[in-house]
Amino acid sequence: MQAETTLNCDVLVIGGGATGAGVLFDLAQRGLRVILAEQNDVATGTSGRYHGLLHSGGRYAVRDPESARECIEENWIVRRIAPHTIEDTGGWFAAFPPDDPAYIPLWLEGCKAVGIPTEPVPLAQALREEPHLNPQAYAIYRVPDAACDSFELIHSLVEAAAALGGVTLTYHRVCAIEKHGGKVIGALLQNRRTGGYVRVHAHAIVNAAGPWAGEVAKLAGADIHMTHDRGVMVAMNVRWVNTIINRLATPDDGDILVPVGTVCVIGTTSVVVERPDDLDIPAREITQMLDAGEVMIPNFRKARALRAWAGVRPLYDPPQKRAGEAEGGVGEDGRFITRSFRALSHADVGAAGMLSIVGGKLTTYRQMAEKISDEVCAYLGVSAPCRTAQTPLPKPTWLGNGGRKLHALTHRLHQLEHAPTHNNLICECEIITRDQLETAIRASGEGVSLDDLRRDLRLGMGPCQAGFCGYRAAGVLGETAHLPPADSIAALATFIEERFRGNRPLLWGHQLRQALLDELIYRRALGVPTPQPEAHAAD
Amino acid sequence: MDDLLIIGAGWAGLSAAAFALHLKPKAKIRVIAQGIGSLVVTPGWLSLLDSAQGEVLAAVRDLAARHPDHPYALAGAEALERAVRLFAQIGAEIELGYQAEPPLYNKRVFTALGSLQTPAILPYGYQGAAQAGERPLFVGFEGWRDYYPSLSGEPHVLIAPPIGARPWDLTPTDYARHFDQPPFRAEVARQVKARLNGATSVAFPAVLGLEHHAETVQSLQDRLGVPVFELPTLPPSVPGARLYNKLRRYLLDRGVRLQIGHPVVRGVREGKRLAGVEVAAAGKPQFFGARAVILATGNLYGGGLFSDDSGRVWEGIFDLPVQHNSDRQTWFSARMLAAEGHAVHRFGIRADAQLKPLAAEGAPLAENLFAAGHILAQPSESPSPFETAEGVALATAYRAAQLALTQP
Numbered sequence A: 001m002q003a004e005t006t007l008n009c010d011v012l013v014i015g016g017g018a019t020g021a022g023v024l025f026d027l028a029q030r031g032l033r034v035i036l037a038e039q040n041d042v043a044t045g046t047s048g049r050y051h052g053l054l055h056s057g058g059r060y061a062v063r064d065p066e067s068a069r070e071c072i073e074e075n076w077i078v079r080r081i082a083p084h085t086i087e088d089t090g091g092w093f094a095a096f097p098p099d100d101p102a103y104i105p106l107w108l109e110g111c112k113a114v115g116i117p118t119e120p121v122p123l124a125q126a127l128r129e130e131p132h133l134n135p136q137a138y139a140i141y142r143v144p145d146a147a148c149d150s151f152e153l154i155h156s157l158v159e160a161a162a163a164l165g166g167v168t169l170t171y172h173r174v175c176a177i178e179k180h181g182g183k184v185i186g187a188l189l190q191n192r193r194t195g196g197y198v199r200v201h202a203h204a205i206v207n208a209a210g211p212w213a214g215e216v217a218k219l220a221g222a223d224i225h226m227t228h229d230r231g232v233m234v235a236m237n238v239r240w241v242n243t244i245i246n247r248l249a250t251p252d253d254g255d256i257l258v259p260v261g262t263v264c265v266i267g268t269t270s271v272v273v274e275r276p277d278d279l280d281i282p283a284r285e286i287t288q289m290l291d292a293g294e295v296m297i298p299n300f301r302k303a304r305a306l307r308a309w310a311g312v313r314p315l316y317d318p319p320q321k322r323a324g325e326a327e328g329g330v331g332e333d334g335r336f337i338t339r340s341f342r343a344l345s346h347a348d349v350g351a352a353g354m355l356s357i358v359g360g361k362l363t364t365y366r367q368m369a370e371k372i373s374d375e376v377c378a379y380l381g382v383s384a385p386c387r388t389a390q391t392p393l394p395k396p397t398w399l400g401n402g403g404r405k406l407h408a409l410t411h412r413l414h415q416l417e418h419a420p421t422h423n424n425l426i427c428e429c430e431i432i433t434r435d436q437l438e439t440a441i442r443a444s445g446e447g448v449s450l451d452d453l454r455r456d457l458r459l460g461m462g463p464c465q466a467g468f469c470g471y472r473a474a475g476v477l478g479e480t481a482h483l484p485p486a487d488s489i490a491a492l493a494t495f496i497e498e499r500f501r502g503n504r505p506l507l508w509g510h511q512l513r514q515a516l517l518d519e520l521i522y523r524r525a526l527g528v529p530t531p532q533p534e535a536h537a538a539d
Numbered sequence B: 001m002d003d004l005l006i007i008g009a010g011w012a013g014l015s016a017a018a019f020a021l022h023l024k025p026k027a028k029i030r031v032i033a034q035g036i037g038s039l040v041v042t043p044g045w046l047s048l049l050d051s052a053q054g055e056v057l058a059a060v061r062d063l064a065a066r067h068p069d070h071p072y073a074l075a076g077a078e079a080l081e082r083a084v085r086l087f088a089q090i091g092a093e094i095e096l097g098y099q100a101e102p103p104l105y106n107k108r109v110f111t112a113l114g115s116l117q118t119p120a121i122l123p124y125g126y127q128g129a130a131q132a133g134e135r136p137l138f139v140g141f142e143g144w145r146d147y148y149p150s151l152s153g154e155p156h157v158l159i160a161p162p163i164g165a166r167p168w169d170l171t172p173t174d175y176a177r178h179f180d181q182p183p184f185r186a187e188v189a190r191q192v193k194a195r196l197n198g199a200t201s202v203a204f205p206a207v208l209g210l211e212h213h214a215e216t217v218q219s220l221q222d223r224l225g226v227p228v229f230e231l232p233t234l235p236p237s238v239p240g241a242r243l244y245n246k247l248r249r250y251l252l253d254r255g256v257r258l259q260i261g262h263p264v265v266r267g268v269r270e271g272k273r274l275a276g277v278e279v280a281a282a283g284k285p286q287f288f289g290a291r292a293v294i295l296a297t298g299n300l301y302g303g304g305l306f307s308d309d310s311g312r313v314w315e316g317i318f319d320l321p322v323q324h325n326s327d328r329q330t331w332f333s334a335r336m337l338a339a340e341g342h343a344v345h346r347f348g349i350r351a352d353a354q355l356k357p358l359a360a361e362g363a364p365l366a367e368n369l370f371a372a373g374h375i376l377a378q379p380s381e382s383p384s385p386f387e388t389a390e391g392v393a394l395a396t397a398y399r400a401a402q403l404a405l406t407q408p
């Protein structure tokens, strides 16, 4: 393959999730020249599809103490270095009638052993704090869980690294890894928007590709066995609780409820799937989540299910298990595999300098980055120590909004009310004006899709499911980016399909009616052509 | 006590009332509905069988012969033709230009994206599309968020109509009211004329008048000297609203009682017959007695059917069994715009050859209850329900009205 551009660096990091962004920042801070390659936008892999929980470790206290310890250590650190990404909701572990009381002493012991503070909450007080909680809860303990915005966190890391010279290449997929004399020497990247190639010369490569780690390792001739464990989450339009609620029982489906902004998210399922990009959401898993929600919050499903999404856990399934790990093997679900992480070297297959970081949690991203960065530095003979645990991260400034979350609805409303001459609303549900849309289109440059704009602005995420704003946004996109009409229409058709993929599992009751209305608009009023199947291969 | 009580004010309910008036002018007819139905979101043209190549009524007869479960078949081979002929008379009176005299052939109309649709019966606004010619000019309004003529792929211009400071968040209905005013039309025509540039026709979004549609189209054509036609818009649909308003007035003028905003909550049985229905009201439910009842509350979209996350689908008033897939996973195809459509469109109640809804045991629920419109199940394999949307409503409304009025 003929590369159009050549770039040089000390270390190439593959993967723009929390782990890769953490490695980028860590190594940049140690003075290395680092490039991060991400095949889509940053935070679009598992890190952008997770449950939103900065774990206290309580969930792993009984069966996975190593991971539990990592979680509580990092929990304190992340609160300190990235407070802007955290909503300190606190968390409870609560046992409800079907839960086995025998689990409670085991759990308390486990927490104590790894240093997770627990504090009993009397039921009367619990119900004062959380009036919707199922009053049949028979034991409740407070732990230091928190909600964490992974988009903010990852953007903070990328920007902090950029300030130190770290480069992030989005929409660049690593398609080959080049070796010479038993070592890796670089990689070939394809720009997915232009189709062109970039060659990166590097002295070391970090594989932080999450669930794709197996595929990336294969490019270097290495074999690591990942288990792809898919989990489904459902966001309800009511913030039923202000505290994260965990079931005080052996981890199972749908046993955590996380309040996030104005909604709350129930999750998750756990199903082993073949492919790292299998994000299907079977209808029965949704019903399972709603049933599970009812146990913690009676009438849970009376709220509207707003969105459902799936993520694939990058679980590492080592050939040799350590003591206590994975007894009984991996069953239907991946819950028996440790949530701890491993750093793997691939010198054995003639790829010295290529290191993979696998397993772990979003909560432990920093420790994972530290560990793999230590290994990289050892390989390169660099002695700079890790300082990430002491360095506060900046608030992200992306899209230039003074570091304020663009997607905070109240913020938009405020702007709108104070600038009455600019209120040409394109998306009424999420309060997106034509000005904002045009600015985002220009900032994103060539090849921007409506789905990119959705991620930046929350376009089409409201109750109308893009029935109205999809056409409007396609019109504004065409006019602003001067696209041929066929391209704008194709962008619309692709966007409709992407939105539908997310909404389809939630189509019953009112949302089903809304979808049928949208379909009437698309098919009868607009006559949107059926897109070709490859139209949404791009994510 | 009414002779006929119709539940639902969508296309099926309103046309059933209009047909009943013609079949039995002295009948006491009442329409009770929760909302104003889906007319205001449909484009306002009538689809009988959009894929028909030859004469449409003949193609519909073929369809009915091939699919004995199809609502067209239940309504009977002649129902659509009779309905269409009656609608032609009504259409002449409501002055929206609907031309429905058989034989009928599908027409070609444009959408805002420049694609073509092929319904059979058109109001004035869409008729000019047939004379669009080589170079139609698509006209939009500067800053209006609901219409982007650049997406049509045809020559296009944006004009600045005399509307004031905030043109963008007007609804299609607001624009239509402006077009009802002659000075506004004149100004629009002046601006467009200056930029015609050899156009063979002019396309506007479907906002050419709410009360004075025919006059608006005519005056624009006169001023521009070329055919003028409309393109359907995002809801609310002005052509749908025109039709709703005219039909409503037509029925009220002839003594039909229309009660919109009143949810019927249940039927009241008397042996094998319905004595009437109960309507939710402040205090206690109100009873309305009727000799016959037509259920025209629509499908899952219209509001006659309901669904939940477990895959249950039910009918909201009589708790009639609904033909549907119990595995919710199969309700929709993998893609929204899938050519094959979605199974969910076909869910509905079953009825016998007299359009009497069937209860769980397979026998009619009541001797004097009839169903019309999209609440009726449609067989899989038959053409997409979108293709036959208004035709199915017309045919079953006609047949249901006819049968209901022969009740003792």
Ligand SMILES: Cc1cc2nc3c(=O)[nH]c(=O)nc-3n(C[C@H](O)[C@H](O)[C@H](O)COP(=O)(O)OP(=O)(O)OC[C@H]3O[C@@H](n4cnc5c(N)ncnc54)[C@H](O)[C@@H]3O)c2cc1C
Pocket: A014, A015, A016, A017, A018, A019, A020, A037, A038, A039, A040, A042, A043, A044, A045, A046, A047, A048, A049, A050, A051, A052, A053, A054, A055, A172, A173, A174, A175, A208, A209, A210, A211, A212, A216, A229, A230, A231, A232, A233, A267, A268, A310, A311, A312, A313, A314, A359, A360, A361, A362, A363, A364
């Ligand atoms: C359902 C679910 C719920 C979870 N909930 C929580 C929780 O509440 N709290 C918590 O701490 N953890 C949670 N996790 C775990 C956590 O989300 C993951 O462990 C973490 O996000 C993994 O981050 P990562 O950066 O390693 O992987 P990812 O975020 O997946 O990043 C890998 C990136 O690599 C990119 N990539 C892959 N191949 C290539 C290539 N060839 N070239 C370029 N780029 C490539 C991908 O596009 C992707 O963006 C959850 C996981 C799941 C699935």
